[in-house]
Amino acid sequence: MSAYTYAYRGSLLENRHRVSIAIVGPRGALLxxxxxxxxxxxxxxxxxxxxxLALYLSGAVRRFDLTPAEVALSCASHDGRPEHVALVARYLEKLGLGPEHLVCGAHPPFDPEAREALQRAGKAPGVLHNNCSGKHAGMLATALALGVSPEGYHEAAHPVQQLILQILRELSGHAHIPHAVDGCSVPTFALPLAPVARMFALLAAPEAAPARYQEGLEGVFSAMRQHPELVAGPHSIDTVLMRRVPGLLAKRGADGYYGLALRESRLGPVGVALKVESGSSEAREPMVVRLLEVLGLLSPEVELPWRRPVLRNVRWVPVGHLEARLELNWVR
Known part of the structure; x- marks a missing residue:
């Protein structure tokens, strides 16, 4: 069975992006x-x-009395809007730290309005605008809760990253997890899609996880569901889907990766991991929407800009579109 996102220029097929998808139950069964x-x-x-989850295992949530909003921001690829920047700044103040402790680097806000406002003000983006700044604040909180120096918290050998590696090993069932360096300088870990989908299924059904992870899995799920606007932004697919689909947790990743935790699917609680093999994030969104339609969680009547995105040239003239086609192989 196949899944492809097709890019058309006018009526001409220009690109075909193959997508691999795994849908898994909380006990690890490929569905x-x-x-x-x-x-x-x-x-x-x-x-x-x-x-x-390291915020929970380290005791950082209790030590710093972290709010659901701060937990959601720790999970975010936020759009760099003023509310995101302000909350990260307050988060750091709560830790007794400042922006200078973040090693994520700076990039312009993803949100067009926030980006244009910075440009009009003649200001350069700072580290707080980085979409990963909340995650980095969470890693600093974890270091302090562990009683170790936050210096070098982004390095693979640091206790914070070793704790995260342990979490991934235990939840995925994979002892050997290779890593490289992510865009924000922390380790990024590589796993097969099916174990990643299983981890998302555990967010949907924390009771199926080892006991020491259940509080954190529920806390993360609840925080992201309570504050979808902090996870991305009002015009981004993660936020929009979490607002529209009951019991859904959505998390984008760079280069065409996507994860979903679904509490209310017809299959029961499930997790989904999806990867556009070409790395195109532009091709990812139509497939995510199509998958939710196939699973009966999203009506084709709901208007979404990602269902059949318009491709435009530099003069903003429509020149084509993207279209996702999906066939699932059902295991049971």
């Missing part, structure tokens, strides 16, 4: 797939809900 469910790829920002 459905398309393409290669064992495809190995770095999780990139799709790993953030699991990196945030």
């Amino acid at each position: 459905a797939y398309s393409g290669n469910p064992e495809l190995v790829a770095p999780l990139r920002s799709t790993a953030k809900p699991f990196q945030a």
Whole structure:
């Protein structure tokens, strides 16, 4: 069975993006797939809900009395809007730290309005605008809760990253997890799609996880569901889907990765891991929407800009579109 996102320029097929998908239950059973469910790829920002579990295992949530909003921001690829920047700043103040402790680097806000406002003000983006700044604040909180120096918290040998690696090993069932360096300088870990989907299924059904992870899995799920606007932004697919689909947790990652935890699917609680093999994030969104339609969680009547996105040239003239086609292979 196949899943492809097709890019058309006018009526001409220009690109075909193959997508691999795994749908897994909380006990680890593969329920459905398309393409290669064992495809190995770095999780990139799709790993953030699991990196945030370190806040619970280290005791940081209790020590710093972290709010659901701060937990959600720790899981975020936020759009750099003023509310995101302000909350990260307050988060750091709560820790007794400042922006200078973040090693994520700076990039312009993803949100067009926020980006244009910075440009009009003649200001350069700072580290707080980085979409990963909340995650990095969470890693600093974890270091302090562990009683170790936050210096070098982004390095693979640091206790914070070793704790995150332990979390991924235990929840995925994979002892050997290779890593590389992510765009924000922390490790990014590579796993097959099916185990990643299983981890998302545990967010949907924390009671199926080892006891010491259940509070954190529920806390992360609840925080992201309570504050979808902090996870991305009002015009981004993660936020919009979490607002529209009951019991859904959505997390994008760079280079065409996506994760979903679904509490209310017709299959019961399930997790989904999806990867566009070409790395195109532009091709990812139509497939995510199509998958939710196939699973009966999203009506084709709901208007979404990602269902059949328009491609435009530099003069903003429509020149084509993207279209997702999906066939799932049902295992049971």
